[in-house]
Amino acid sequence: MAKRNVPKKNIDPIxxxxxxxxxxxxxLRKFEIVNLTKIPKQEKRNAVSIAKRVLLAxxxxxxxxxxxxxxxxxxxxxxxxxxxxESGAQIMQNFSSSVGALKNFEPSTAATYLENNSKSLANIxxxxxxxxxxNIVQTVSNFVPIIKQAFGLVxxxxxxxxxxxxxxxxxxxxxxxxxxxxxxxxxxxxxxxEKLHTLVQNLNSEAGDIKNTTSYLKSMSSFFGGLDQNxxxxxxxxxxxxxxxxxxxxxxTNFLNSPTPKHIAVLFQNPAEIRPGGGFxxxxxxxxxxxxxxxxxxVRDIYDPxxxxxxxxxxxxxxxxTTPNWGARDSNWFxxxxxxxxxxxxFLNASKxxxxxGIRFDAAIAININVVNSLLDVTGPITSxxxxxxxxxxxxxEVQRETEQSANQRAGQPKKILQxxxxxxxxxxxxxxxxxSKALIDALKNDLQKKDIMFYSTDPTxxxxxDSNDVNGGVYQLPDGFWGNYLAVVNANVAGGKSxxxxxEAVNAHVDIxxxxxxFTDVTVTRQHTGNTxxxxxxxxxxxxxxxxxxxxxxxxxxxxxENTRKKYSTLDYANSDYAVNPDLAAIQANExxxxxxxxxxxxxxxxxxxxTWLFTxxxxxxxxxxRYQTSYNGIKVLMPGQKYTFVFERQSGVQNSLDLTINAxxxxxxxxxxxxxxxxxxxxxxxxxxxxxxxxxxxQ
Numbered sequence: 001m002a003k004r005n006v007p008k009k010n011i012d013p014i015x016x017x018x019x020x021x022x023x024x025x026x027x028l029r030k031f032e033i034v035n036l037t038k039i040p041k042q043e044k045r046n047a048v049s050i051a052k053r054v055l056l057a058x059x060x061x062x063x064x065x066x067x068x069x070x071x072x073x074x075x076x077x078x079x080x081x082x083x084x085x086e087s088g089a090q091i092m093q094n095f096s097s098s099v100g101a102l103k104n105f106e107p108s109t110a111a112t113y114l115e116n117n118s119k120s121l122a123n124i125x126x127x128x129x130x131x132x133x134x135n136i137v138q139t140v141s142n143f144v145p146i147i148k149q150a151f152g153l154v155x156x157x158x159x160x161x162x163x164x165x166x167x168x169x170x171x172x173x174x175x176x177x178x179x180x181x182x183x184x185x186x187x188x189x190x191x192x193x194e195k196l197h198t199l200v201q202n203l204n205s206e207a208g209d210i211k212n213t214t215s216y217l218k219s220m221s222s223f224f225g226g227l228d229q230n231x232x233x234x235x236x237x238x239x240x241x242x243x244x245x246x247x248x249x250x251x252x253t254n255f256l257n258s259p260t261p262k263h264i265a266v267l268f269q270n271p272a273e274i275r276p277g278g279g280f281x282x283x284x285x286x287x288x289x290x291x292x293x294x295x296x297x298x299v300r301d302i303y304d305p306x307x308x309x310x311x312x313x314x315x316x317x318x319x320x321x322t323t324p325n326w327g328a329r330d331s332n333w334f335x336x337x338x339x340x341x342x343x344x345x346x347f348l349n350a351s352k353x354x355x356x357x358g359i360r361f362d363a364a365i366a367i368n369i370n371v372v373n374s375l376l377d378v379t380g381p382i383t384s385x386x387x388x389x390x391x392x393x394x395x396x397x398e399v400q401r402e403t404e405q406s407a408n409q410r411a412g413q414p415k416k417i418l419q420x421x422x423x424x425x426x427x428x429x430x431x432x433x434x435x436x437s438k439a440l441i442d443a444l445k446n447d448l449q450k451k452d453i454m455f456y457s458t459d460p461t462x463x464x465x466x467d468s469n470d471v472n473g474g475v476y477q478l479p480d481g482f483w484g485n486y487l488a489v490v491n492a493n494v495a496g497g498k499s500x501x502x503x504x505e506a507v508n509a510h511v512d513i514x515x516x517x518x519x520f521t522d523v524t525v526t527r528q529h530t531g532n533t534x535x536x537x538x539x540x541x542x543x544x545x546x547x548x549x550x551x552x553x554x555x556x557x558x559x560x561x562x563e564n565t566r567k568k569y570s571t572l573d574y575a576n577s578d579y580a581v582n583p584d585l586a587a588i589q590a591n592e593x594x595x596x597x598x599x600x601x602x603x604x605x606x607x608x609x610x611x612x613t614w615l616f617t618x619x620x621x622x623x624x625x626x627x628r629y630q631t632s633y634n635g636i637k638v639l640m641p642g643q644k645y646t647f648v649f650e651r652q653s654g655v656q657n658s659l660d661l662t663i664n665a666x667x668x669x670x671x672x673x674x675x676x677x678x679x680x681x682x683x684x685x686x687x688x689x690x691x692x693x694x695x696x697x698x699x700x701q
Contacts, residue, residue, distance in 0.1 A: 091117050091157070098164060105445055107172040114165040121158045153213050160206040167199045175441060180430055186292025190257050197249040204242045241468070248465040255362065255459065261288045261295060263361045265348060267341075268418070269332065269368040271654030272396065272501035272539075273493045276548070277332035277340030277473070278454070278653035279368050280493070282403070283415045284348075285422065286361075299422050301415040302329045305351035313347075314579045317589065318546045320570030322495050326582070335490045335550065335652065336606045337366065337473025338463065339584050341456035363457045366473070368654045369396050370452040374443035378436050379428035384420050397536075400498060404538060451653040451688035475606040476650055476689060478552065483633055484646035485511055486608060488550035489525055491655060497541025502531035503617065505657035511647070515666045517636035520558075523549055525615070525625045532620030540619045547625060548612040550650070555609045555631040560598040562625040563613040639666060641698040649690040658684045665696065672697045 094113040101110035174192050181189035255262055264287045269279030286298040306327035315326035316333050323330060328347035334340040341364040349360050373392035376382070381391040388398050402417040432440065447453050454473035457463045466472035478486060489507050493500050508524040525547065531539040544566070592603040600613040617623040649659060661681040665671050671679045672695040679694055 091120055095161075095164075098168070102168065102171070105175075105441060107168040107175065111165060111168040111172070114161055114168060117161045118158075118165065121154065121161060124154050153210070156206060156210050156213065160203065160210060163199050163202045163206065167196065167203065170195050170199065176434065176437060181293070183294055183426070183430060186257070190253060190292040193249055193253045193256070197246060197253065200242060200246045200249065204246065207242075244465050244468055247461050251459055251461045255462070256289055257292045258290060261290045261359075262363075263288055263359055264363045264365060265345060265361045267332075267344065267364055267366045268372075269366050269654060270396075270498070271368050271370075272400065272498035273496070274491045274500040274545075274652070274654055275330075275332040276335040276490050276492050276652070277337050278366055278451075279332070281329060281332050281344065283418050297422065297426070299415065299419045302327075305348050305353045308352040309347065309350060310352055310355070311350050312577075312579045314574045314581055314585075316585060318492065318494055318566075320572070321566075324570065324572055325579075332366075333492070334584065334606075335488065335548070336475040337454045337653070338456050338467070339606075341366065341454075342458075343582065343584065345456075345458070362459070363455070363462075366454040366456075366653070367447075368452050370450065370654075371444070371447050374440070374447055375425060375429065377443065378432065378440045379425065382421055382424050382428070384424060387417055387420060390421065396501065400538065401536065404536070449687045450685070451651055454653065470689070473653060473688075475550075475608070476648055477607055478648070481635070482552070482646065483517060483636060483644070484552070484648070485509075485519055485521055485631065486550065486552045486648045486650075487521075487523065488608075488650040488652065489523070489655075489657065490548040490550060490652050492546040492548075494544050494546055496544035498538040499529060499531050499541045499543040499617075499619065500655075502529060502534065502539055502619075503543050503656070504528050504530070505655060506660070507657055508660045509649075509662070511661075511663045513645070513664060513666045515639060515668075517633045517639055517666075519631045519633075521551070521555075521629055521631070523627050523629075525549075526622060527615065527617045527624075528622045529617040529619050542619065543617040545615045545617070546612060547615045548610050549627055550605070550608040550610050551629060552631050553604070553607060553609050554633070555629045557595060557598055557600065557602065557611055558628040558630055560600050560611075560613065560625070560627050562615065562623065563599050564616045565599060566614045639669065639696060641669075641696055643696045645694045645696065647690075647692045647694075649686060651686045651688050651690075653688075657686070658682075659686050659690070661692075663692075663694065668699050670697045670699055671695065 094117045098110040098113040098117075101107070101113065170192055174189075174196075177185075178189060178192070181192070266285040266287055267281050268283040268285070269275075269277075270282050271279035273280035273282075275281075281302050284300055284302060286296075286300065288295045288297075306329055309325075309327055313326040314320075315323055315330060319326070319330055319333075326347075328344050328351075331344040331347055332340045334343070345361045345364055348354060354360070372395055376390070376392040376395060381389050383389045387402070388394075390398050399417055403415065429440075444453065448471060451473060453471070455466050455471050456473075457466060463472065467474050475488075476486070487507075487509055489505070491500070491505070504527070506526040506528075508526075510522040512520045514520075527543065527545065529543050531541070534540055546566075588603055588605050592601055594601055598611075598613075600611050603610050603612070611627060611629070613625070615623055615625045645663070647661065647663060649661070651657070659682065661679075663671070663679045665677045665679075670677045673679060674694075677699075679692075681690075681692060683690070
């Protein structure tokens with residue numbers, strides 16, 4: 001039967017039993033043509049739609065979860081960052097304070113700061129490496145690698161802090177037991193020194209790594225910026241010192257641990273007879289060292305090796321009328337102690353007393369009476385049969401009396417008292433408790449600051465270290481472009497008994513600066529001799545002082561008043577005799593000029609211009625010398641506000657003096673530091689070196 005096409009208009013695709021009146025069913029139509037042979041699969045379409053909706057919901061939930069996780073993560077990172085920065089400021093301060101304490105020989109104080117750091121760093125480490133913090137750091141660092149590097153820096157800082165803490169503990173052990181170990185336990189001393197060497201190497205490496213890391217991270221937060229400033233930059237500042245410490249520890253360890261004896265000359269300087277390098281070297285001790293510890297100590301009169309000196313050397317001109325031959329007794333002639341010490345050791349090495357035994361001295365330690373008094377203040381009095389009891393109040397007087405007029409002196413052993421007292425003092429030092437040891441260290445620190453202790457080594461590495469740490473008594477070297485003044489007042493007692501024990505010196509310096517930067521300086525030196533109150537004649541002798549004023553190198557003398565003339569000269573013809581020449585002394589005297597109008601010698605010495613003349617002071621009187629000199633600075637074209645002026649004063653070891661200083665600024669200028677055209681300074685007991693830096697300000701009115 002043929003198919004019949006049903007008209008479209010007669011077919012309604014919407015089937016309902018009863019149509020609702022007035023309802024438009026046309027909008028429900030989905031098909032224009034209805035094929036009744038095909039039934040739409042409505043259930044399958046609904047399943048796919050549901051799946052899509054579920055996936056969409058899961059995706060949206062994932063996005064929301066991820067965003068929430070990221071939000072929580074970064075909220076925790078911000079919290080960690082805030083905690084790190086809050087602790088970081090104190091960590092930085094503790095680092096700085098600990099370094100300052102170490103440089104001041106206070107390891108226990110340094111340890112306190114570093115122990116506080118250990119606690120803070122442990123808290124930070126727990127925050128970023130434990131629990132949720134660890135997950136956060138690991139997750140975020142997969143997307144932002146710098147985060148892992150940043151928190152890894154905490155570990156680097158912790159390692160540095162730990163090694164610094166161990167370093168302070170080792171130094172504290174050396175302070176407590178170093179002297180005892182040096183006397184009787186060499187292996188323990190060497191072990192501590194080797195440990196210091198290892199720790200310094202570690203610190204050098206760790207500080208360098210931190211500097212590299214913080215340079216990259218310093219813009220992230222103030223904590224990293226603070227580390228870069230306080231650890232990184234301080235490392236760069238002190239890196240050469242760290243290398244110096246490392247090198248000297250190796251050399252010092254090798255020196256002390258030598259399988260063959262090494263010899264150190266401990267020079268006892270007597271400031272009662274002052275010399276440029278300190279005091280007259282009347283006695284010394286030959287300390288031998290081997291396998292890390294002291295093997296012996298031989299206390300001697302300085303005339304013992306001089307009596308066996310196999311060479312003849314031309315003495316300084318100022319000494320030639322007193323002694324025709326130069327020897328170890330007068331070798332402390334240079335204001336620069338390393339030069340004096342080198343000269344002394346050369347004389348000792350040349351004496352048959354040592355050369356015949358193949359002994360050479362490798363180092364020198366100079367101590368004066370103030371150091372001995374510091375020791376006696378801690379140990380208490382020393383008593384020995386046949387000798388008077390000595391303490392810090394009478395040591396110099398009793399030893400000098402024994403030296404000058406005792407039975408031992410008449411028997412040719414004037415320094416026998418020192419040979420007796422030295423071992424007793426060593427035993428007392430060995431028995432000090434912790435409080436006494438601390439008191440002694442504090443006293444010796446002050447003696448170092450006053451130049452009462454000085455060190456010298458023939459080893460260049462050790463000597464450079466001593467010089468860079470300012471413990472060798474070397475003359476200060478002015479930097480390039482120096483604008484300012486340098487002053488040192490240097491005395492030499494020549495045939496003046498032991499009168500310097502009762503001479504007090506006052507130094508007054510008045511500096512005027514003109515608008516071109518040139519300076520005019522008036523130096524007044526007043527010496528008061530109170531030895532007339534003493535019974536012993538050596539205290540009452542006239543103080544014959546060859547007085548030298550060390551100034552900046554481009555100065556010229558204007559006037560001198562109060563000087564004396566010494567008329568005694570040597571009659572020996574040194575030029576045509578078999579006398580050797582000391583090269584250091586010859587170099588100084590080669591440029592010497594006698595200024596007839598001023599009765600004064602002018603010479604160049606250790607980078608300074610030096611004016612020297614005589615000043616005699618009788619017991620019970622006061623003498624005054626005044627010098628005026630000017631200094632030109634051709635490199636200064638015009639003075640500017642903010643320009644820095646520097647005044648340097650160096651103290652002579654063993655001299656009792658005060659310093660009064662007045663510095664007048666140029667016309668229409670003032671000193672920022674005093675807010676005045678005048679700057680004044682006074683001290684009754686100067687340190688070994690005083691450096692005053694002033695800043696120019698301009699008065700606009």
